[in-house]
Structure formats: C-alpha cells, structure tokens
Amino acid sequence: GYLFRYTPDGQVEGLVKNKTMLLVISSGSDYTTQPMASFNFVESYLRAIFGFVGLTDVHVFHANGMDMGPELKKTGQRSAIAEARAFVESGVWRPARAVHAPVLELAPPIAQVLVA
Numbered sequence: 001g002y003l004f005r006y007t008p009d010g011q012v013e014g015l016v017k018n019k020t021m022l023l024v025i026s027s028g029s030d031y032t033t034q035p036m037a038s039f040n041f042v043e044s045y046l047r048a049i050f051g052f053v054g055l056t057d058v059h060v061f062h063a064n065g066m067d068m069g070p071e072l073k074k075t076g077q078r079s080a081i082a083e084a085r086a087f088v089e090s091g092v093w094r095p096a097r098a099v100h101a102p103v104l105e106l107a108p109p110i111a112q113v114l115v116a
Contacts, residue, residue: 014054028067
C-alpha cells in the first residue's frame with residue numbers, strides 16, 4: 001500500500017492513520033537532558049519521518065547509558081522497561097472498542113462435519 005498521497009491542492013497527506021507507534025531508542029550516553037539533549041537527532045528525525053506518513057501517536061522509551069559502564073547500563077535498561085510497563089498498564093495504547101454485530105454461524109463446525 002501507499003504511505004502518503006498528494007491532495008488536489010498539492011499538500012502531502014499521510015495515509016497511516018489511527019495507529020500507535022512505540023519506539024525504544026537505546027544510546028551509549030544519556031541524550032535526554034542537557035547538554036547532551038542538543039545532540040539527540042534520532043527522536044526528532046523518527047518523529048518527523050513517521051509523522052510524514054501519518055503516524056503521530058508516537059511513544060518513545062529511552063534506554064540510555066548503554067556504553068557508560070555496567071551499572072549505568074543496567075539502570076538504563078531497567079528505566080526503559082519500567083517506562084514501557086507503565087505505558088502498557090496505563091491502557092492508553094488500547095483503541096476504543098468497536099461494537100460488532102453478532103456473527104452468524106452459516107455452517108456447522110468442521111469437527112461435526114467430519115464426525116457425521
């Protein structure tokens with residue numbers, strides 16, 4: 001399928017709609033606070049690219065300090081896991097439930113057909 005299209009007036013329209021994206025970004029250092037935050041191009045770049053195709057509900061989890069020694073590596077991993085767990089437990093990612101009509105059974109289950 002297509003990810004974007006041009007509207008009649010020449011604007012770009014992202015075609016990936018009503019989706020949630022989860023990103024886990026790992027880095028050797030900690031780019032979430034200054035002064036290193038100025039060097040964090042990854043998150044803004046990915047948000048721009050995914051936003052271009054319509055993915056605007058983006059949640060980012062950071063695993064920082066992967067090259068800053070064993071203790072900071074463990075701390076970064078645990079932090080990212082805790083962020084992801086909190087997000088999942090919040091239920092924010094769940095789409096609204098659609099109301100479906102009851103499914104009509106048109107044929108007997110295959111097991112009944114084989115036994116009969």
